[in-house]
Amino acid sequence: MAGDAGSIPELDQKKYDADEQVKIICLGDSAVGKSKLMERFLMDEYRPQQLSTYALTLYKHTATVGNKTVAVDFWDTAGQERFQSMHPSYYHKAHACIMVFDVQRKITYKNLANWYKELREYRPEVPCCVVANKIDADLKVTQRSFNFGKKQGLPFYFVSAADGTNVVKMFREMIKRAVDYKQNPGDFMDEVMQELENFDLEKKEDNSEADEDGLKAESPDLV
Amino acid sequence: MSFEAKRCGVQFSPPSIVLIYEHKETKTIRKRIIPVRNFSKYSDYSMAAERLKNHPRHRDYLEGVSQSQLEKLHIILRDHMQGFSLERSLASFNLDPDEDLNKLDDEELARKKGQMDELFEKNRRHKDDPDFVYDLEMDFSKTTQEKCSWDEESDDGF
Numbered sequence: 617m618a619g620d621a622g623s624i625p626e627l628d629q630k631k632y633d634a635d636e637q638v639k640i641i642c643l644g645d646s647a648v649g650k651s652k653l654m655e656r657f658l659m660d661e662y663r664p665q666q667l668s669t670y671a672l673t674l675y676k677h678t679a680t681v682g683n684k685t686v687a688v689d690f691w692d693t694a695g696q697e698r699f700q701s702m703h704p705s706y707y708h709k710a711h712a713c714i715m716v717f718d719v720q721r722k723i724t725y726k727n728l729a730n731w732y733k734e735l736r737e738y739r740p741e742v743p744c745c746v747v748a749n750k751i752d753a754d755l756k757v758t759q760r761s762f763n764f765g766k767k768q769g770l771p772f773y774f775v776s777a778a779d780g781t782n783v784v785k786m787f788r789e790m791i792k793r794a795v796d797y798k799q800n801p802g803d804f805m806d807e808v809m810q811e812l813e814n815f816d817l818e819k820k821e822d823n824s825e826a827d828e829d830g831l832k833a834e835s836p837d838l839v
Numbered sequence: 840m841s842f843e844a845k846r847c848g849v850q851f852s853p854p855s856i857v858l859i860y861e862h863k864e865t866k867t868i869r870k871r872i873i874p875v876r877n878f879s880k881y882s883d884y885s886m887a888a889e890r891l892k893n894h895p896r897h898r899d900y901l902e903g904v905s906q907s908q909l910e911k912l913h914i915i916l917r918d919h920m921q922g923f924s925l926e927r928s929l930a931s932f933n934l935d936p937d938e939d940l941n942k943l944d945d946e947e948l949a950r951k952k953g954q955m956d957e958l959f960e961k962n963r964r965h966k967d968d969p970d971f972v973y974d975l976e977m978d979f980s981k982t983t984q985e986k987c988s989w990d991e992e993s994d995d996g997f
């Protein structure tokens with residue numbers, strides 16, 4: 617399993633602090649189509665980097681938002697969803713989250729609640745959306761309204777990785793929101809993280825999990 | 840030279856993959872039996888499938904057969920080598936919409952995904968299709984009304 621939050625050796629997560637870098641994570645049960653959606657969006661650009669030790673796949677993408685060029689790292693799980701929980705490093709510094717379920721399998725919809733709960737433990741404020749995939753299998757589902765996330769105001773997309781419906785729209789909007797969020801982060805955690813880094817706590821890497829837990833526990837009192 | 844795969848299956852002895860295809864120029868239907876070599880009950884089905892897909896003598900014929908379809912055929916061959924019945928082997932590919940797929944190991948999950956791939960490939964739009972649109976958009980906000988039954992029994996604060 618992965619090491620402490622933010623200390624995957626192959627991956628320097630500090631780079632996500634740079635203005636022109638964002639990190640977007642995918643969440644959802646096994647086989648809902650997370651990887652197929654990535655593949656459909658990236659097409660020829662599709663060059664995944666497998667970090668099998670961490671059950672993680674990384675996709676790099678270059679996007680243009682307004683007149684800025686942004687490097688986007690998409691993080692996709694490669695089996696970690698099996699534990700119904702992701703390692704903290706997965707959430708660390710994420711700027712947006714794409715939550716996917718399979719319209720043919722109710723259980724994947726019901727499990728969104730668990731994924732969302734875990735996301736909010738680590739990233740209380742990052743933009744997030746709900747994606748209903750595989751609508752090509754039964755277009756009638758698009759007449760139904762799925763209310764998960766409505767209360768929280770999460771955008772909802774009906775998509776199909778197979779025929780491509782709304783895939784690009786969803787990704788573009790999420791990239792835009794990730795960039796916006798980065799310019800105006802609302803997360804208390806983010807600021808504290810940044811501050812910790814500015815103070816240059818040498819031992820942080822060794823101890824970051826403990827640090828994060830501590831911060832999490834405190835944050836409700838401070839906000 | 841162009842071939843269109845029509846159907847494929849397996850033959851247990853000697854272990855082979857059987858492909859029914861159409862020869863596009865002559866418009867004839869033909870059968871090709873591809874022996875699966877160096878494959879035992881301990882072999883990696885996914886590597887074997889990939890090897891076959893890229894095999895210089897077979898790859899033109901197998902172009903229309905997906906990697907996961909080839910994996911499935913290798914799994915059936917391997918199940919047979921391990922002594923499982925064909926029924927049992929085929930049943931492992933069945934999709935039960937209520938099954939929690941998070942609980943499966945890699946190989947079991949690959950079986951289910953292989954099954955899902957059939958519909959996926961059928962509905963798939965390829966980028967070389969003449970009517971392919973990269974950023975295909977459809978607005979469903981006007982047609983959405985019915986409340987989804989999946990939202991009832993709202994036990995978890997949806």
Ligand SMILES: Nc1nc2c(ncn2[C@@H]2O[C@H](COP(=O)(O)OP(=O)(O)O)[C@@H](O)[C@H]2O)c(=O)[nH]1
Pocket residue numbers: 644645646647648649650651652653749750751752753775776777778779952953954955956957958959960962
């Ligand atoms: N019909 C259909 N099948 C899909 C779609 N997206 C994915 N699938 C199928 O679902 C399986 C699992 O997709 P995958 O991307 O591996 O899921 P992941 O485990 O969430 O990454 C694939 O093997 C496809 O066969 C879709 O939009 N439509």
Ligand SMILES: [Mg+2]
Pocket residue numbers: 650651652692693694695
């Ligand atoms: Mg995947």
